[in-house]
Amino acid sequence: MSAMKKSVLACSRVALLVAGAMASWSAMANKANDTLVYASDSEVENISQYHNNLREGVILAHLIWDTLVYRDPKTNEYKPQLATGWKWESPTALVLDLRQGVSFQNGDKFSADDVVFTFNYVVAPDSKAVTRQNTDWINSVDKLGDYKVRINMKAPFPAALEYLAGPLPIYPGAYFKKVGLDAFAKAPVGTGPYKVTSVTPGQGVTLVKNTAYFKDSPQGQPSIGNIRFMVIPDPETRAAQLMTGAVDWIWRVPPDQADSLKGNPKLAVQSGETMRVGFVTLDATGSSSANSPFKDLRVRQAVNYAINRKGIADNLMRGGSQPVYTACFRTQFGCDTNAAIKYDHGVAKAKELLAAAGYANGFDTDIYAYREREVAEAIIGDLxxxxxxxxxxxxxxxxxQNEYRSGKTPMTFQAWGSFSMNDTSAFAGVFFKGSADDITKDPQLQQLVQAGDTSTDPAVRKSSYSKALELISRQAYMAPLFSYSTYYAFNAQLKFQGYPDELPRFYEASWK
Known part of the structure; x- marks a missing residue:
């Protein structure tokens, strides 16, 4: 069955569900018991922010834990959170004064010991952290007083505040050392606006409002009393649960399904472009096969010309999605969109390049994907x-990820949301600076990205990133394709606002 027919059938089934749900809808029980139930397709294997790569983990982390710095999503201004102030002592040392009077959800007092423990732990080789790209700039942290710390960096890292405001929550040192990682993942403790009451594998996580949340938090006080995260892999089942009132909020709703849900007066639907970028990686080094066609630049360029970015953005993603040509999102610091070659869709051009490379009759290959099967199939159709x-x-x-990092994948379709950080280091720095995710292993490119990551001169950073992005595009190491749009569908009695950084802030939500 074609993807188009599948989409039509899915849309029809959802339309029938809408009609049935509207007929049987009763009073919204979740508002009545002050419980926001939200559902997503993926389960976080380990709830610790440093031990999972999933967006669901990022969402939960911002409910459970606080960071040292807060970035206002409306103004992008950095504000004090667990730190009350900061000062650059040198290009490689940042001193922070910490907030007094804050308690973890188990009653432990927050202090410098917790900051020192958290960061020194996650950068240690035996921490099992899987998000090292977010902390590999940290060398160590020193305690300067009960409420003062110094972060020592391996090299100058001007994006430090952006990272400290993002995926670097502070853990309770004494509690973590007492229970260990496995027990901490089952019963996490933070200083955040919500505290976990249960973690049930295969089902989800339940949280309750932290009534002792510190009053001066820049993100404000939580409103809704209880939050429950449910794992529902099937999109149609998620929509059905939303329409019957069993679920209050879902996202990543397929566009056709979103159109159907708009017809239900009990629901609200939002959409908008996000920072997440879909892309295809190409095995330029030939690690997947000694005879890999992708070792030839002309083949990699042909792939870039073959894929109809605009068609995918307009017809599959919709909701604000746009074609992308750079290995970054345009709002990120240093993302020079003019540095990349604009590989406009061109079948004839792609065939010409393949013929010049000795593949006039094409070739067989494998492509790996883990999300949006319909997009992967559209890419395959274009190829x-x-x-x-x-x-x-x-x-x-x-x-x-295991196959990709082992060098076994000729092509992969992936997506990257930069952990919602508005800096090119969070994209290009992950895939082209020598990490396990850098399959290109280009020394010149690594040097350029490193220069962009570490220079204290903004002009030098921009210039270095621009040269790096131009090199990535010229060598066609990657085929950036489109920005994601996200459709949110939720209980119309819920006041909710989405943001381009793809971080639903449920602590801001409230009932109407």
């Missing part, structure tokens, strides 16, 4: 039109 006969391997993220 087939120029003679690249790609076979889809659809895996779970962890399995794909």
């Amino acid at each position: 087939h039109k120029v003679g690249i006969r790609a076979r889809l391997h659809y895996l779970k993220f962890a399995a794909l």
Whole structure:
């Protein structure tokens, strides 16, 4: 069955569900018991922010824990959170004064010991942290007093505040050392606006409002009393649960399904472009096969020309999605969108390049994906039109990542949301600076990205990133494709606002 037919059938089924739900809808029980139930498709294997790569983990982390710095999503201004102030002691040392009078949810008092423990722990080789790209700039942290610390960096890192305001929550040192990582993942403790009451594998997480949340938090006080995260892998089941009132909030709603849900007066639907970028990686080094066609620049360029970015953005993603040509999102510091070649969709151009590379009759290959099967199939369709006969391997993220990092994937379709950080280091720095996710291993490119990451001169940072992005594009190491749009559908009695950084802030939500 074609993707188009599947989409039509799915839309029809949802329309029938809408009609049935409207007929049987009763009073919204979740508002009555002050419980916001939200559902997503992926389960966080380890709830610790430093031990999972999933967006669901980022969402939960911002409910459970606080960071040292807060970035206002409306103004992008950095504000004090667990730190009350900061000062650069040198290009590689940042001194922070910490907030007094804050308690963790188990009653432990927050102090410098917790900051020192958290960061020194996560950068240690035996921490099992999987998000080292977010902390590999930290060398160590020193305690300067009960409420003062110094972060020592491996090299100058001007984006430090952006990272401290993002995926770097502070853990309770004494409690973590007492229970260990496994027990902490089952019963996490933070200083955040919500505290966890249960973590149930395969089902979800329940949280209750932290009534002792510190009053001076820049993100304000939580309103809704209880939050429950449910794992519902199937999108139609999520929509059905929303329409019956069993769930209050879902996201990543397919556009056709969103159109159907708009017809229900009990629901609200929002959409908008996000920082997340979809892209295809290409095995330029030939690690997947000694005879890999992707070792030839012309083949990699042909892939870039073959894929119809605008068609995917307009027809599949919709909701504000735009074509992307750079290895970053345009709002990120240093993202020079003029540095990249604009590979406009061109079947003839792609075939010409393949013929010049010795593949006039095309070739067979494999492509790996873990999300948006319909997008992966659209990419495969575009590749087939120029003679690249790609076979889809659809895996779970962890399995794909293992194959990718092992150098076994000729092509992968992936997505990256930069952990919601508005800096090019959070994209190009992850995939082109020598980490496990850098399959290109280009020394010149690594040097340029490193210069962008570490220079204290903003002009030098911009220039270095621009040269790096131009090199990535010229060598066609990656095929950036489109920005994601996200459709949110939720109980109309819920006051909710989405943001481009793809971080639902449920602590801001309230009932109407």
